[in-house]
Amino acid sequence: MSPAATAISTGAALTVRGLTTRFLTPAGPVTAVDNVDLDLAPGEVLGLVGESGSGKSVTLRSLIRLVRPPSRTTGEVVWDGRDLMKLPEARMRDVRGGAIATIFQEPMSALNPVLTVGRQIDESLRAHTRLGSRERRERATDLLDLVGIPAPASRLGDLPHQFSGGMRQRAMIAIALAGEPRLLLADEPTTALDVTIQDQILKLILGLRERLGMSVILVTHDLGVVAQTCDRVAVMYAGRLVESGPVGALFAAPRHPYTRGLLGSVPRAGTERRPLLSIEGTPPSLAAMPAGCAFHPRCSFQTERCRHDAPPLAPVTPDRRAACWHQDRVLESALP
Amino acid sequence: MPDAGYVLRRLLQMVPTLTFILVVTFVLVRLLPGDPLSAIAGDRVTDAQVAQARAAYGLDQPVLVQFGLYVKRVITGDLGRSLIAQVPVWTLVGQRLPPTLLLTGMATGIAVALAVPLAFISALRRGRASDLVIRGAFQIGLSMPVFYIGLVLLTVFSAQLRWFPVGGYGDGWGDRVYHLFLPALTLGVSLAAVLMRNLRSAIIDVLGAEYVDFARAKGLAPRIVLTRHVLRNALISTVALLGPTVGTLLGGAVITEAVFAIPGVGRLMIDSIYGRDYPVIQGLSLTLALVVSLVFLLTDLLQAALDPRTAG
Amino acid sequence: MTAAEDVLSRPRQHRPRRRMRPPPINWTFAAGAAILLAAILLAIAPGAFAPYEPTKFDYKAILKGPSAAHLFGSDNFGRDILSRTIWAFRVDLQIALFGTLFPVLFGTLVGAAVGYAGGWAQVVFGRVVDAVVTFPFLVLIIAIVAVLGPGLINLYIAVSTVGWVFYARIVAAEVAVQRRLDYAAAGRVMGYSTARILLRHILPNAITAAIVYWMTDMALCILLGSSLGYLGLGAQPPTAEWGVLIADGKNYMRTAWWISIFPGLAIVITGLGFSLLGDGLADMLRPRR
Numbered sequence: 009m010s011p012a013a014t015a016i017s018t019g020a021a022l023t024v025r026g027l028t029t030r031f032l033t034p035a036g037p038v039t040a041v042d043n044v045d046l047d048l049a050p051g052e053v054l055g056l057v058g059e060s061g062s063g064k065s066v067t068l069r070s071l072i073r074l075v076r077p078p079s080r081t082t083g084e085v086v087w088d089g090r091d092l093m094k095l096p097e098a099r100m101r102d103v104r105g106g107a108i109a110t111i112f113q114e115p116m117s118a119l120n121p122v123l124t125v126g127r128q129i130d131e132s133l134r135a136h137t138r139l140g141s142r143e144r145r146e147r148a149t150d151l152l153d154l155v156g157i158p159a160p161a162s163r164l165g166d167l168p169h170q171f172s173g174g175m176r177q178r179a180m181i182a183i184a185l186a187g188e189p190r191l192l193l194a195d196e197p198t199t200a201l202d203v204t205i206q207d208q209i210l211k212l213i214l215g216l217r218e219r220l221g222m223s224v225i226l227v228t229h230d231l232g233v234v235a236q237t238c239d240r241v242a243v244m245y246a247g248r249l250v251e252s253g254p255v256g257a258l259f260a261a262p263r264h265p266y267t268r269g270l271l272g273s274v275p276r277a278g279t280e281r282r283p284l285l286s287i288e289g290t291p292p293s294l295a296a297m298p299a300g301c302a303f304h305p306r307c308s309f310q311t312e313r314c315r316h317d318a319p320p321l322a323p324v325t326p327d328r329r330a331a332c333w334h335q336d337r338v339l340e341s342a343l344p
Numbered sequence: 345m346p347d348a349g350y351v352l353r354r355l356l357q358m359v360p361t362l363t364f365i366l367v368v369t370f371v372l373v374r375l376l377p378g379d380p381l382s383a384i385a386g387d388r389v390t391d392a393q394v395a396q397a398r399a400a401y402g403l404d405q406p407v408l409v410q411f412g413l414y415v416k417r418v419i420t421g422d423l424g425r426s427l428i429a430q431v432p433v434w435t436l437v438g439q440r441l442p443p444t445l446l447l448t449g450m451a452t453g454i455a456v457a458l459a460v461p462l463a464f465i466s467a468l469r470r471g472r473a474s475d476l477v478i479r480g481a482f483q484i485g486l487s488m489p490v491f492y493i494g495l496v497l498l499t500v501f502s503a504q505l506r507w508f509p510v511g512g513y514g515d516g517w518g519d520r521v522y523h524l525f526l527p528a529l530t531l532g533v534s535l536a537a538v539l540m541r542n543l544r545s546a547i548i549d550v551l552g553a554e555y556v557d558f559a560r561a562k563g564l565a566p567r568i569v570l571t572r573h574v575l576r577n578a579l580i581s582t583v584a585l586l587g588p589t590v591g592t593l594l595g596g597a598v599i600t601e602a603v604f605a606i607p608g609v610g611r612l613m614i615d616s617i618y619g620r621d622y623p624v625i626q627g628l629s630l631t632l633a634l635v636v637s638l639v640f641l642l643t644d645l646l647q648a649a650l651d652p653r654t655a656g
Numbered sequence: 657m658t659a660a661e662d663v664l665s666r667p668r669q670h671r672p673r674r675r676m677r678p679p680p681i682n683w684t685f686a687a688g689a690a691i692l693l694a695a696i697l698l699a700i701a702p703g704a705f706a707p708y709e710p711t712k713f714d715y716k717a718i719l720k721g722p723s724a725a726h727l728f729g730s731d732n733f734g735r736d737i738l739s740r741t742i743w744a745f746r747v748d749l750q751i752a753l754f755g756t757l758f759p760v761l762f763g764t765l766v767g768a769a770v771g772y773a774g775g776w777a778q779v780v781f782g783r784v785v786d787a788v789v790t791f792p793f794l795v796l797i798i799a800i801v802a803v804l805g806p807g808l809i810n811l812y813i814a815v816s817t818v819g820w821v822f823y824a825r826i827v828a829a830e831v832a833v834q835r836r837l838d839y840a841a842a843g844r845v846m847g848y849s850t851a852r853i854l855l856r857h858i859l860p861n862a863i864t865a866a867i868v869y870w871m872t873d874m875a876l877c878i879l880l881g882s883s884l885g886y887l888g889l890g891a892q893p894p895t896a897e898w899g900v901l902i903a904d905g906k907n908y909m910r911t912a913w914w915i916s917i918f919p920g921l922a923i924v925i926t927g928l929g930f931s932l933l934g935d936g937l938a939d940m941l942r943p944r945r
Contacts, residue, residue: 074561105563112561117554120573122580122651131572132562167652180558187563487927489879491886492902492920495909499917503910588790595794599883603906613795614887617802636790 021191021223022048022071027083029063029070038294040066042247044083045321046225048191053217053224055238055255057231057270061291063247064227068193071225072104087191106136109189113196115176119168125152125179126164132186151182155212174205178212185216192216192224198233210237231270235259240327243267246292246302249321253328263330263338265307301332309334354644358637365633369626370414418630424623428616433627436612441631443513444608447524447531447600448593452586454532455539462536463543464575470548479544482537490596494530494603501526511604527604531596535589542585546578553577580651587643590636685936688871691929698745706739710896719912729914731904741919744896748926751808751881751890751897752874758816759873763823764866768859770824771831778828785825788818797880798889806889811881822873823866830862864941871934875927882923898923 024046031038040063048054056064070081085092112118129148152160155178198206242252251264262268269287289306304314321331423433466478502510514523559569598610616624648654714734722729728737770781800814884890885899898919905915
């Protein structure tokens with residue numbers, strides 16, 4: 009079935025097929041996102057997990073065609089029945105910040121340091137709504153209130169550096185919400201925050217998901233965050249999707265060796281938090297990918313086949329997929 | 345916009361600077377070779393007149409009193425009399441300052457009009473042909489002495505093509521702008537080269553900033569992203585340059601006025617240095633120092649308007 | 657961050673300099689060097705290249721335009737502009753050298769001392785420098801020349817008196833940064849004398865910036881010297897100096913534009929040579945990542 013048809017039949021909010029992004033570097037073309045497929049149901053929180061350099065951030069930006077040149081993004085991204093990849097740029101701008109909003113990791117660098125927060129909210133409101141200036145001011149105040157910033161009206165005239173770390177992140181979320189998005193793309197929104205604030209922000213995002221009926225794609229390298237907030241999760245390695253499925257099932261019984269390695273640290277109730285199990289070796293340079301399965305040099309299950317044939321992301325159950333020739337062996341050696 | 349408190353604070357900061365300037369100009373005359381009195385009073389005077397001037401200028405008083413008298417005179421606008429022209433210095437300065445101000449003002453305008461768009465194009469098309477051509481052209485402009493640029497422009501546009509007058513100042517504002525166009529272009533080209541280099545670099549830095557990505561992610565129109573986010577932030581560091589370059593601009597104005605025969609303050613300065621016309625040198629230095637301080641104040645205010653963080 | 661995002665440049669970092677093999681020469685440096693070598697050649701042996709004597713009057717060839725006999729034309733005395741321009745290389749390159757030599761040496765020493773001392777010395781010095789730098793340099797030079805009298809020697813004195821400040825500022829800033837870096841502290845811990853730390857470790861790094869500025873300064877010095885020559889305050893006629901040559905032609909712009917225009921080209925090309933050399937040098941000496 010065509011992606012658009014799939015979307016309609018399953019009622020999916022977002023359907024991504026074959027998303028590929030290549031950078032043109034002096035050393036040659038580098039594939040940062042390799043043939044990624046994603047499905048997102050309305051109101052669902054999808055976690056996109058991987059180490060630094062796995063391509064998860066680039067994937068997020070590729071969805072809304074925000075990758076910096078020189079680069080090329082291909083594939084299909086069907087949102088609301090339309091393929092975003094085929095939209096003219098002007099229409100795409102309506103979607104960005106409107107139906108699909110984005111928040112970044114570090115608000116101190118993502119917010120313009122010389123414009124007030126009120127101004128930065130106002131920009132979005134002007135671009136995506138038809139409110140008059142007084143109404144925009146009221147709406148901006150409401151947004152700050154919605155994200156839990158006290159005395160919101162007085163904070164409109166403040167500059168980003170006048171907010172504390174957690175408040176800044178909330179302000180960024182408020183800006184993102186200005187266009188009344190139905191999908192929120194969150195690129196490591198809590199990585200730069202300390203643990204208690206992290207918790208608050210995640211609860212905020214989940215709360216907003218409930219109130220506003222938003223779907224969320226949450227990019228992170230922290231499996232604890234995934235466990236806390238996500239309904240489904242997709243694991244990325246070296247630009248490729250290696251496994252995806254519902255959080256509970258995937259965490260209980262991982263089918264890919266990389267996922268299994270990562271899961272050495274998922275906290276269970278009643279136990280202490282342990283540091284991430286380190287997997288031997290380091291991720292490959294995107295400019296010099298190994299043949300066959302990208303993970304095989306670090307994999308304890310690898311065989312001859314893995315060195316030559318890259319395993320496809322194959323569906324195991326309707327909502328569970330994994331890209332490994334030896335999923336069964338991985339399952340057997342599951343963590344207790 | 346910077347708030348009233350900041351403006352007030354900056355104005356107050358000017359007081360020590362102005363005091364410093366007054367002290368320096370006061371000392372200037374005392375340091376110059378020869379008897380300051382004969383310098384002020386002239387050569388062909390009698391002893392009685394000398395004694396009279398000595399008393400009038402308070403030269404028999406202690407230095408601090410002299411300084412006090414000096415400050416008092418300055419505040420009331422009495423800058424002395426020119427030895428050469430035998431008119432009050434204030435009159436001379438009043439005649440010659442406007443052409444120079446108009447010249448430098450126009451030059452700055454031309455420089456900004458050239459530098460900003462070209463810096464943008466150069467930064468956005470970094471490394472490509474247009475970038476190299478623009479940078480190459482400006483590099484050549486920087487390597488040309490101001491008087492040469494002026495002569496070339498004069499030769500081509502006045503002498504040969506007869507589009508512009510061959511120097512002079514003209515009558516009435518419109519005519520004056522017409523006369524000063526080539527000189528302002530001469531002066532503006534060098535300034536534009538300095539501004540463009542800095543602005544291009546600043547734009548390139550800002551283009552890589554994450555808040556530009558965030559602005560795009562909000563779906564803002566490219567025009568808005570480029571002006572409100574890129575240009576404004578890039579200008580912050582370039583505006584800081586405007587202050588220090590005013591000195592070079594004045595130096596260039598001296599030369600430009602010489603080439604185009606403009607009756608400005610530059611010519612006055614050279615003539616009075618040569619003619620040992622100390623009252624004029626002193627009064628002129630004071631006036632120019634004041635103007636430069638004002639320029640610094642204005643650039644600071646402009647910078648605070650662009651970057652509210654500095655107004656704190 | 658993906659590997660591809662390394663394409664974007666990162667800020668320059670200071671690193672301790674060890675004995676490394678000389679950095680590869682880049683095109684900018686080569687171009688600048690080529691121009692300057694040609695200029696030096698012309699300065700050393702103008703007679704070998706100039707077709708005529710620079711002061712030779714020729715009443716049969718007054719105000720002639722560029723031609724085979726006179727490539728750059730001739731002036732109102734029949735003198736060959738090309739020859740005069742070539743002979744002026746000697747004078748203007750001298751200006752570039754002597755106008756900057758004292759400032760480089762003195763300024764670097766003072767700057768290093770101030771930068772290393774830090775504290776009050778640096779603050780006061782900074783203020784003084786700011787005041788001097790803001791003051792119109794040209795006016796200052798003219799004032800000094802007016803007191804001393806016109807001529808090249810006085811020009812060198814005037815420029816040296818003020819010009820060292822620019823070097824001192826640059827070197828002081830660099831030294832102040834270097835002083836805080838770990839390896840200088842390590843040197844102190846190991847008991848090296850202040851002089852040794854300064855000379856062997858800090859100065860080589862700080863001096864790079866001064867040398868790069870020196871190149872630009874030489875170009876600026878030629879601009880200044882020729883400006884003063886034009887105004888009659890620098891080299892005095894009949895000395896062939898580009899500014900003087902240009903002034904010779906200022907009354908003939910309508911009738912004999914070549915008198916002024918061609919010497920100016922020499923200024924531009926020589927200035928470009930210094931700028932390219934300086935830029936190329938800066939790129940080469942930048943610490944490699």
